[in-house]
Amino acid sequence: PNTYRVLILPGDHVGPEVMREALKVMELIETKRSDKIKFQLTHEIAGGCSMDKRGTPITDEVLRIAKDEVDGVLFGSVGGPEWGHTYPNPESSLLRLRAHIGAFANIRPATFYSKSLVPLSPLKPHIATPVNFIVLRENCGGAYYGNKIEEQDYACDPWGYSTPEIERCARVAAALARTLGKDGRGDGSGGPATVWSADKANVLANSRLWRRVVSRVFQEEFPDVELKHQLADSLSMIMMTDPARFNGVILTDNTFGDMLSDQAGGVVGTLGVLPSASLCGIPGEGQKCNGIYEPVHGSAPDISGRGIVNPVAQILSAALLLRYSLGLVEEAVLIEQAVEKVLDGKDIGGLEIRTGDLGGKATTVEVGDAICSVLSNLLDGGHTSAT
Ligand code: NAD
Ligand code: IPM
Ligand code: MN
Secondary structure, three states, rough: EEEEEEEEEEEHHHHHHHHHHHHHHHHHHHHHHHEEEEEEEOOOOOOEEEEEEOOOOHHHHHHHHHHHHEEEEHHHHHHHOOOOOOOOOOHHHOOOHHHHHHOOOOEEEEEOOOOOHHHHHHOOOHHHHHEEEEEEEEEEEEHHHOOOEEOOEEEEEOOOOHHHHHHHHHHHHHHHHHHOOOOOOOOOOOOOEEEEEEEOOOHHHHHHHHHHHHHHHHHHHHOOOOOOEEEHHHHHHHHHHHHHOOOOOEEEEEEHHHHHOOOOOHHOOOOOHOOEEEOOOOOOOOOOOOOOOOOOOOOOOOEEEOOOOOHHHHHHHHHHOOOOOOHHHHHHHHHHHHHHHHOOOOOOOOOOOOOOHOOOOOHHHHHHHEEEEEEEHHHOOOOOOOO
């Protein structure tokens, strides 16, 4: 079998709870595909747990492993009230990790993985039904990085971008639009999807550069991909009233992307099903590139320790790891199909196995077990539309 090396960083609060379920899914795949797949997992720590144990949110050694020793990083979530936000806080582990491996392209798909989630969206069904967009968030620059000033009565986060930082993101957005396709089926059918670039070019100097560079890259390199600009504030409003207008790719900076991707959780109805992939390059399926895979949601301290957190976002993040960093596209598709079937109550005897955020009563472990049981059938050759 081929060996795939993955660094596992569960983090704090619900992080370890959801990571356990994602690891169950990976173990199952390894067992069923033992001729082909061997996962070599390195278990390490980052976040508040690392501050408690090692006095730092993430050690240089863990950063080194992430960059040089593995094919991808599966990350849970970090932070919690017990550590507060005085720098360096647990969250800074994630920022250091992203910067260290150069994972500048943060792909955050917002889509209904299952039609049965539509009634759970706070939006009216006819508004929610066709939602299928990807937020592509710049992940290594902007207000998150640079020389911060933090004094008693003054604080400042310089919010800057350089042309190359914008160019590389624009290229990933265009590549995603081509793959996604106009009809959103992920096979490029109907020509490339539209890219919506979200900025505040009416106010921010760095947004004006952003807009100019993105326009030029699309004109010169991707004339087949439709590009539209939208101010980030009104985009956020339209995301609630007419989200399907943005079906395609929303290309935006670090700060706006953070906000808009959580807002997408509001469109879908929960953060509990939204995964993310942070890549160091342009994703080509079957082509390996290092990356960090984590849910969009945080450590949810308000519900941690009770076994009720939704593991779907973490499991779908593992699917993205297989797809983008390990080149295991077929297995990634099967994980996504298993999740969809469980959310739809298919192949599990019509049972409703969902966590509380989706209106159900199931535990984290029950959802993970149900996904594994459906996936097990699919891996045994149960019907799939994978190609
Ligand atoms: P959060 O995403 O942790 O939670 C927001 C709300 O959504 C909470 O009510 C929570 O219970 C719910 N929720 C989130 N994920 C869920 C899931 N899988 N299933 C069911 N319900 C879910 O955001 P927050 O409360 O603002 O932040 C909590 C901590 O997490 C903070 O310290 C924050 O900095 C950190 N955080 C970490 C990451 C990360 O590690 N990637 C991401 C975001 C926030
Ligand atoms: C996210 C989180 C992080 C961010 C925090 C925890 C650093 O909110 O991944 O969306 O702001 O990028
Ligand atoms: Mn966030």
